[in-house]
Amino acid sequence: xxxxxxxxxxxxxxxxxxxxxxxxxxxxxxxxxxxxxxxxxxxxxxxxxxxxxxxxxxxxxxxxxxxxxxxxxxxxxxxxxxxxxxxxxxxxxxxxxxxxxxxxxxxxxxxxxxxxxxxxx
Amino acid sequence: xxxxxxxxxxxxxxxxxxxxxxxxxxxxxxxxxxxxxxxxxxxxxxxxxxxxxxxxxxxxxxxxxxxxxxxxxxxxxxxxxxxxxxxxxxxxxxxxxxxxxxxxxxxxxxxxxxxxxxxxxxxxxxxxxxxxxxxxxxxxxxxxxxxxxxxxxxxxxxxxxxxxx
Amino acid sequence: xxxxxxxxxxxxxxxxxxxxxxxxxxxxxxxxxxxxxxxxxxxxxxxxxxxxxxxxxxxxxxxxxxxxxxxxxxxxxxxxxxxxxxxxx
Numbered sequence: 217x218x219x220x221x222x223x224x225x226x227x228x229x230x231x232x233x234x235x236x237x238x239x240x241x242x243x244x245x246x247x248x249x250x251x252x253x254x255x256x257x258x259x260x261x262x263x264x265x266x267x268x269x270x271x272x273x274x275x276x277x278x279x280x281x282x283x284x285x286x287x288x289x290x291x292x293x294x295x296x297x298x299x300x301x302x303x304x305x306x307x308x309x310x311x312x313x314x315x316x317x318x319x320x321x322x323x324x325x326x327x328x329x330x331x332x333x334x335x336x337x
Numbered sequence: 338x339x340x341x342x343x344x345x346x347x348x349x350x351x352x353x354x355x356x357x358x359x360x361x362x363x364x365x366x367x368x369x370x371x372x373x374x375x376x377x378x379x380x381x382x383x384x385x386x387x388x389x390x391x392x393x394x395x396x397x398x399x400x401x402x403x404x405x406x407x408x409x410x411x412x413x414x415x416x417x418x419x420x421x422x423x424x425x426x427x428x429x430x431x432x433x434x435x436x437x438x439x440x441x442x443x444x445x446x447x448x449x450x451x452x453x454x455x456x457x458x459x460x461x462x463x464x465x466x467x468x469x470x471x472x473x474x475x476x477x478x479x480x481x482x483x484x485x486x487x488x489x490x491x492x493x494x495x496x497x498x499x500x501x502x
Numbered sequence: 503x504x505x506x507x508x509x510x511x512x513x514x515x516x517x518x519x520x521x522x523x524x525x526x527x528x529x530x531x532x533x534x535x536x537x538x539x540x541x542x543x544x545x546x547x548x549x550x551x552x553x554x555x556x557x558x559x560x561x562x563x564x565x566x567x568x569x570x571x572x573x574x575x576x577x578x579x580x581x582x583x584x585x586x587x588x589x590x591x
Contacts, residue, residue, distance in 0.1 A: 233514035
């Protein structure tokens, strides 16, 4: 029984560490800012989730208490990672207005909201 | 305004706040419950100007199914993208911008859709058109724009349309 | 066995932090550097969690929760400053 718990904890730590490493390595390797956005915001979040699962199992095994702070941290990271990715993408679009022609058209009367205002101005 | 709507404008938010307060303290004593209920009553009233309408969720069973499906997609797609980052040379990645026409109307539904698209690896939602009917998405590796758009619409937007009327 | 896994975990998170530092120094645009800072914060959360497992004390989770909240608010503040010119209007 002890062995199974230790194996589970070790597996979660190792998988979490590997995903964190892959996320940061992707940030180094990919050529463009928008491609670089994919790697850390997703793989790193999953890696930290794995590390938190490991700590939950560890403290349940050692002290017989279920400590829900880890679940709260994971939930918070999963809720805020898309928001930061969207903000960084939008600021990048704002800073590089000269690349506006590479974007697809919206098929609507108005353009993308970083460049065109809605309603009257 | 009825009395119920005035003192409890967002009941789900009140319950969620109470539960979060209890979870943060890791204790389930009566004093904590009373304080949590008090916070759950006061905070929605104080911030009620920031959420003018309630989202009308049609069925909560679909919400649970949606959350489980998104969690499964996150794990599977992260493994795929990890393989993509490690083993494929950079010149073979076809990154492209895709424009997704929306059929959802309420802001909460559009936010959930954009968040889900960002969480599943391979796509990041970047911008929205000025009248709110079209979403700009950046794909990491998509050979065909139409296939990617249709896949995202079938999987996520159809279910969100079921949830939010 | 947990000790070996923890050593591996510390090793990978440290290498990831060094890679983020490289991107912070080198990144050709401002947004690269903001992305590097945000990723550093998330890697620091993982480091604190591993530390808490190693020294068998649950008090480090408060620290990790605070780091998560402040890291998010910092990134949003930087981006809002670039988009609008002021953070709270």
